[in-house]
Amino acid sequence: xxxxxxxxxxxxxxxxxxxxxxxxxxxxxxxxxxxxxxxxxxxxxxxxxxxxxxxxxxxxxxxxxxxxxxxxxxxxxxxxxxxxxxxxxxxxxxxxxxxxxxxxxxxxxxxxxxxxxxxxxxxxxxxxxxxxxxxxxxxxxxxxxxxxxxxxxxxxxxxxxxxxxxxxxxxxxxxxxxxxxxxxxxxxxxxxxxxxxxxxxxxxxxxxxxxxxxxxxxx
Amino acid sequence: xxxxxxxxxxxxxxxxxxxxxxxxxxxxxxxxxxxxxxxxxxxxxxxxxxxxxxxxxxxxxxxxxxxxxxxxxxxxxxxxxxxxxxxxxxxxxxxxxxxxxxxxxxxxxxxxxxxxxxxxxxxxxxxxxxxxxxxxxxxxxxxxxxxxxxxxxxxxxxxxxxxxxxxxxxxxxxxxxxxxxxxxxxxxxxxxxxxxxxxxxxxxxxxxxxxxxxxxxxxxxxxxxxxxxxxxxxxxxxxxxxxxxxxxxxxxxxxxxxxxxxxxxxxxxxxxxxxxxxxxxxxxxxxxxxxxxxxxxxxxxxxxxxxxxxxxxxxxxxxxxxxxxxxxxxxxxxxxxx
Ligand SMILES: Nc1ncnc2c1ncn2[C@@H]1O[C@H](COP(=O)(O)OP(=O)(O)OP(=O)(O)O)[C@@H](O)[C@H]1O
Ligand SMILES: [Mg+2]
Numbered sequence: 001x002x003x004x005x006x007x008x009x010x011x012x013x014x015x016x017x018x019x020x021x022x023x024x025x026x027x028x029x030x031x032x033x034x035x036x037x038x039x040x041x042x043x044x045x046x047x048x049x050x051x052x053x054x055x056x057x058x059x060x061x062x063x064x065x066x067x068x069x070x071x072x073x074x075x076x077x078x079x080x081x082x083x084x085x086x087x088x089x090x091x092x093x094x095x096x097x098x099x100x101x102x103x104x105x106x107x108x109x110x111x112x113x114x115x116x117x118x119x120x121x122x123x124x125x126x127x128x129x130x131x132x133x134x135x136x137x138x139x140x141x142x143x144x145x146x147x148x149x150x151x152x153x154x155x156x157x158x159x160x161x162x163x164x165x166x167x168x169x170x171x172x173x174x175x176x177x178x179x180x181x182x183x184x185x186x187x188x189x190x191x192x193x194x195x196x197x198x199x200x201x202x203x204x205x206x207x208x209x210x211x212x213x214x215x216x217x218x219x
Numbered sequence: 220x221x222x223x224x225x226x227x228x229x230x231x232x233x234x235x236x237x238x239x240x241x242x243x244x245x246x247x248x249x250x251x252x253x254x255x256x257x258x259x260x261x262x263x264x265x266x267x268x269x270x271x272x273x274x275x276x277x278x279x280x281x282x283x284x285x286x287x288x289x290x291x292x293x294x295x296x297x298x299x300x301x302x303x304x305x306x307x308x309x310x311x312x313x314x315x316x317x318x319x320x321x322x323x324x325x326x327x328x329x330x331x332x333x334x335x336x337x338x339x340x341x342x343x344x345x346x347x348x349x350x351x352x353x354x355x356x357x358x359x360x361x362x363x364x365x366x367x368x369x370x371x372x373x374x375x376x377x378x379x380x381x382x383x384x385x386x387x388x389x390x391x392x393x394x395x396x397x398x399x400x401x402x403x404x405x406x407x408x409x410x411x412x413x414x415x416x417x418x419x420x421x422x423x424x425x426x427x428x429x430x431x432x433x434x435x436x437x438x439x440x441x442x443x444x445x446x447x448x449x450x451x452x453x454x455x456x457x458x459x460x461x462x463x464x465x466x467x468x469x470x471x472x473x474x475x476x477x478x479x480x481x482x483x484x485x486x487x488x489x490x491x492x493x494x495x496x497x498x499x500x501x502x503x504x505x506x507x508x509x510x511x512x513x514x515x516x517x518x519x520x521x522x523x524x525x526x527x528x529x530x531x532x533x534x535x536x537x538x539x540x541x542x543x544x545x546x547x548x549x550x551x552x553x554x555x556x557x
Contacts, residue, residue, distance in 0.1 A: 118311075118313065120309060120311050120313040121313050121314070121315055121316075123275055123309075123313065124307070124309060124313035124314075124374075125326070125330075126275060126302070127273055127275060127302060127305070127307040127384075128302060128303065128307075128326065128327040128330050128374075128378075129298075129299040129300065129301075129302035129303040129327075129330055129331070130299075130326075130330045131299060134330065138326070138329070139315065142315070142317040142318070143315060143316060143317050145317060216317075218316050218317055218358040218359070218360055219316055219360050
C-alpha cells in the first residue's frame with residue numbers, strides 16, 4: 001500500500017494542524033490549569049491558604065465545566081470563540097473549546113499530584129518561616145514535579161484524541177482526516193496511515209513523558 | 220523570668236459536633252541553655268504542645284513567651300521572622316525529597332534571604348557539624364534514617380536559632396542510632412548554648428540528655444523537676460510507669476517469684492553516693508549479710524546513677540539499724556519491697 005503524493009500532502013497538512021492545535025492548547029491548558037489546581041489544593045481545609053469560599057467556588061466551576069460532553073462543548077462555546085478569535089471555524093477556533101475543556105481536567109490532575117506532597121514537609125517549611133508563596137514554588141511544585149509531568153503527558157494525549165472531534169467545526173488535523181476520508185469516503189489506506197501515525201505520536205509522547213518522570217523522581 | 224514561659228495553655232480540637240480537650244492548662248518554665256524534656260504516653264498531647272510554641276497549632280487560651288516575645292501576639296509577618304530563629308526537627312524527618320542533603324540545609328537559609336555564596340559556605344559548615352560532609356549530594360531516599368535526622372538537625376540549626384524544638388526526633392530510629400542522634404543534639408546544645416525542648420514517649424531519651432523533665436497526662440503536667448529527682452523519686456502513677464521501664468531489667472528476679480529470706484531492699488543512688496562502699500559498710504557496722512540480687516550503674520545525663528537490689532539477712536534488731544542508716548544517707552533513695 002503506497003500513498004499518492006497528494007495523499008501524503010494531506011497527511012502532512014493534517015499533522016501540522018494537529019501539532020498546532022495540541023501544542024497551543026497544551027501551553028494554555030498548563031498555564032491556566034496548574035495555577036487552578038494549586039488554588040484547589042492550598043485553599044482546602046487545613047492547607048496553607050485555607051479559604052472555604054474560594055475552594056467551593058473554584059471546585060464548582062471545575063466540576064460544572066467537566067460535566068459537559070466535549071462535542072456539546074464545542075457548540076456551546078461558539079459565541080465565546082467568535083469573541084476571542086473572531087470566527088468559529090478552523091484550527092485556531094478549535095483551540096478555544098479544547099482549552100476550556102482541558103484546563104479543568106489539568107486542574108484536577110494537578111490537585112491530585114499536589115495532595116500527594118507530604119503535609120509534614122509543608123509543615124517543616126512553615127516552621128522555618130517560609131511564606132505561602134515560597135511553599136508553593138519551592139516545596140509543592142518541586143516535590144510534585146514527576147506527577148505534574150505525568151499529568152501534562154496525559155493531557156497532551158487526551159488533547160490529541162479530542163482534537164479529532166475538532167473536525168466538526170472545520171479544525172482539521174489527523175483525526176479529522178481519518179474520519180473524512182477513511183470513514184465517509186472509504187479511503188481505507190489514508191485512514192490506516194492516519195491511525196498508525198497517531199499511534200506512533202501517542203507512544204512517543206508517552207515515552208518522552210515517562211523518561212522525564214524517571215529523570216525527576218528522587219524517591 | 221524564664222526564657223520560655225508557658226502559662227495556662229489550653230487547646231481543644233473541634234471536629235464537626237465532637238470536640239476533644241487536648242491541652243488542659245499547661246504551665247512550663249524553661250531556662251535558657253537547658254535541655255527540657257516532656258514525656259507522656261501516646262496521644263496525650265505532646266505534639267500539640269510543642270507545635271503551639273511555633274504556632275503550627277494555635278492554642279485556644281493561655282500565653283507563650285520566648286525570650287520576652289509574646290508568641291501568640293505576633294502578626295503573620297512577625298511570626299515568620301520569629302520562626303527563622305526557632306529550629307524544629309521531626310519524627311519523620313520531613314526532608315524535601317526533591318532536594319539533596321545540601322539543598323535541604325540550604326532551604327531555611329534561602330527563606331532567610333542569605334546571599335548565595337554565604338549559603339554555600341554555611342551549608343558545608345553545617346554538613347561538617349553533623350558529620351555528613353560526604354553525603355552533600357545525596358537525596359533523602361539514598362540516606363539512612365539516622366543520616367536523614369542529621370540533615371534535619373543541620374537544617375534546623377542553619378539560621379543559628381535560639382531554640383530547638385524536637386518532636387519525637389528519635390522515635391523512628393533504632394537504639395544505637397537514637398543514642399548517636401541524642402549525643403549530637405547534646406553536643407550542639409552545649410556548643411551553641413541552645414535552649415532545647417524535646418518531647419518523647421521514651422524515658423530513655425529523657426534520661427540520656429535532659430536536664431529537667433515534665434511528665435504529661437490528660438493534657439496536664441503532672442510532675443516536673445530535675446531528671447534525677449523525678450527519676451529517683453517518682454510521685455505519680457504515670458511517672459512510676461515510665462521509670463519502671465528503665466528499672467524493669469533489674470526487677471526480673473522478683474517477677475520470677477524470688478522468695479526473700481530477709482528484707483528486700485532496692486536502692487537508687489546518685490551522684491557522689493555511688494563511690495561510697497555501701498555494702499561493706501553495712502556488713503561491718505551492722506553485721507548483716509546482703510545478698511546482691513542485681514546491680515546496675517548507668518548515667519542520667521552526666522551524673523552516675525546506680526540501682527542495687529538486695530536481700531539483706533540478719534537479726535531483726537541489726538536489720539532495723541541497717542535500714543535506718545541507709546535512710547540517712549545523702550543522695551540515696553531506699554525502697555523496702557517486703
Ligand atoms: N488536627 C487535629 N484535629 C483533631 N484532633 C487532633 C488533631 N491533632 C491532634 N488531635 C488529637 O489530639 C490528641 C493529642 O495528639 P498529639 O499528636 O498531640 O499527641 P502526642 O502526645 O504527640 O501523641 P504521640 O506520642 O502518639 O505522637 C490525640 O487524641 C489526637 O487525636
Ligand atoms: Mg506526637
